Amino acid sequence: MSNDLVIRDLQARIGDKDILKGVNLTVREGTIHAIMGPNGSGKSTLAHIVAGHPGYEVTGGEILYKGESILDLEADERSKLGIFLAFQYPVAVPGVTVANFLRAALNAHRAEEGADPKTTQIPMAEFRKQLRENMQSLEMDEGFARRYLNEGFSGGEKKRLEILQMAMLKPTMAVMDETDSGLDIDALRIVAEGVNRLATPTMSALVITHYQRLLNYIKPNFVSVMMEGRIVREGGPELALELEEKGYDWLREELASA
Numbered sequence: 001m002s003n004d005l006v007i008r009d010l011q012a013r014i015g016d017k018d019i020l021k022g023v024n025l026t027v028r029e030g031t032i033h034a035i036m037g038p039n040g041s042g043k044s045t046l047a048h049i050v051a052g053h054p055g056y057e058v059t060g061g062e063i064l065y066k067g068e069s070i071l072d073l074e075a076d077e078r079s080k081l082g083i084f085l086a087f088q089y090p091v092a093v094p095g096v097t098v099a100n101f102l103r104a105a106l107n108a109h110r111a112e113e114g115a116d117p118k119t120t121q122i123p124m125a126e127f128r129k130q131l132r133e134n135m136q137s138l139e140m141d142e143g144f145a146r147r148y149l150n151e152g153f154s155g156g157e158k159k160r161l162e163i164l165q166m167a168m169l170k171p172t173m174a175v176m177d178e179t180d181s182g183l184d185i186d187a188l189r190i191v192a193e194g195v196n197r198l199a200t201p202t203m204s205a206l207v208i209t210h211y212q213r214l215l216n217y218i219k220p221n222f223v224s225v226m227m228e229g230r231i232v233r234e235g236g237p238e239l240a241l242e243l244e245e246k247g248y249d250w251l252r253e254e255l256a257s258a
């Protein structure tokens, strides 16, 4: 119960535009929860706000994680609590290798307020061992770790990096925003296999997708549908199939006439 992510009546705006208009959603510990919805309904906004992305103004409601209100926490503090947001548009960082980046991310997690960084940093040998093990289990080529971050990465490689980062950081709440229509089937499969492989009874995943096809590979326990800034329907995996078959219009009509 206490490790659930609980979103209550969340309202948010960008500039003077209201985007989230009272979102209620509970992601239970150890479950895969999908959010589907038409473009522009506020799915990415929700993902960013959960992760603590600046640039959105939360105007009402609350988000609780592990029993703690997280809205006042910075993104890095939420990350330390176990919340992970896979970047939808990762930037290229020339001169920084994948391995360096991952080590910095791990060390940032281990850093303690006021402590000498030397005492909390992951020893190089241990880092290399973890990296090697994770790359092997994700069937990644060893040379990948030596490449510069996102420089010339294909869509699939960016996704692999995302999954590798997840495997190294071991979040308890992974938020995956997969609305990017540029994702090809291979990239979708990489994400899905990664999530399925990393899923444990203590890891939850909030998987955001416009298309049902991702859910052919990731089997969600719950599906919530977002429209115009609200969760308008909740169900099991069958709801995703129904939306795939019928689109979103019937739901819109049903809501309009309700």
Ligand SMILES: Nc1ncnc2c1ncn2[C@@H]1O[C@H](COP(=O)(O)OP(=O)(O)O)[C@@H](O)[C@H]1O
Pocket (backbone or CB within 6 Å): 014, 015, 017, 019, 037, 038, 039, 040, 041, 042, 043, 044, 045, 046, 179
């Ligand atoms: N930076 C921004 N500035 C202004 N409006 C934005 C911005 N980002 C998103 N929006 C608007 O917020 C609404 C929700 O967007 P988004 O959360 O990306 O929806 P989804 O992910 O469901 O497609 C859309 O109408 C979009 O145009």
Ligand SMILES: [Mg+2]
Pocket (backbone or CB within 6 Å): 043, 044, 045, 179
């Ligand atoms: Mg989006």
